[in-house]
Amino acid sequence: MPALVPPTVVVRPSFLAAMDEYVAEGRGGPDDFSNIGADLRAYAPTWSSPAGFAEFVGFLLAQRREETPRPPGYVPTTVLWWLEAEAYLGRLNIRHRLAPGPAGERNGHIGYDVRPSARRQGHATAMLAAARPVAAALGLSKVLITCDFDNEPSRRTIERNGGVPAARRDEKLRYWLPTT
Template structure:
């Protein structure tokens, strides 16, 4: 059964394969598509530290909030990742929300995003969150379905500054 774990060296090779896969297919979250693979290979510990830079007790710079990255893995295989923002700021309240996720292209349509969101919601509950915001592009049919299966209640469809697509905001009650 896949689990969410902190990013670590154990999944380095599989993670790098997943980044190559995403970049070759052009399908993934924005940062995945722009990761510099030779640089990640050169200094993976620095990348791991970068992923963990906003975890408490770190005090994030202006405009950022405490957050954590977790990887969905099974054994040594990296399947995908989630980001959990511990609080919202004005921008995240509009767009981004508390939880973001991505499944590597070769492992999609197997229920992993549904599982990743469920596990991320368990983690959010542990963090003391009672209500979680999740957003997606209106035309991201997979993500919409994942959120709706995760009991997301639609707040509405919105446009936000500096983003060209219409987005949907959903709230998930954890209490």
């Protein structure tokens, strides 16, 4: 049964295969503003070595600490991977608070991504459900989750988990989701 776990070097082969799937669907280019896209641009050249991959995992684990240096506008974030044994199925980020300004309202507290070969199997819905107690443990009684207005699968995922619609902002649908 899949579970949310902190990033680990143990799943490197499966993670690399997942990243190849993302690249095959066009992810990682300069217009991909997702976490997957940013990681592909910044770390893909070093993932081929175990040491480079370990550095990437360390970077992700450090993001949860308040004292970790980060660019302006970024907030502490718990990064979790959705794994089944050593199979990487997806990623979920929980921002400990909304980023300042419009970015926080645009991106919300939780973002998730399922690898292409694992989509349409209920993983996103299960990941988001599993993230609720983690967010509650971070002191968040409710979380803002957003998705593009034309992203029907993500909209259904949020609604299946009890997301309550809030005002739309630009191309983003916004939902508040209780964590308990």
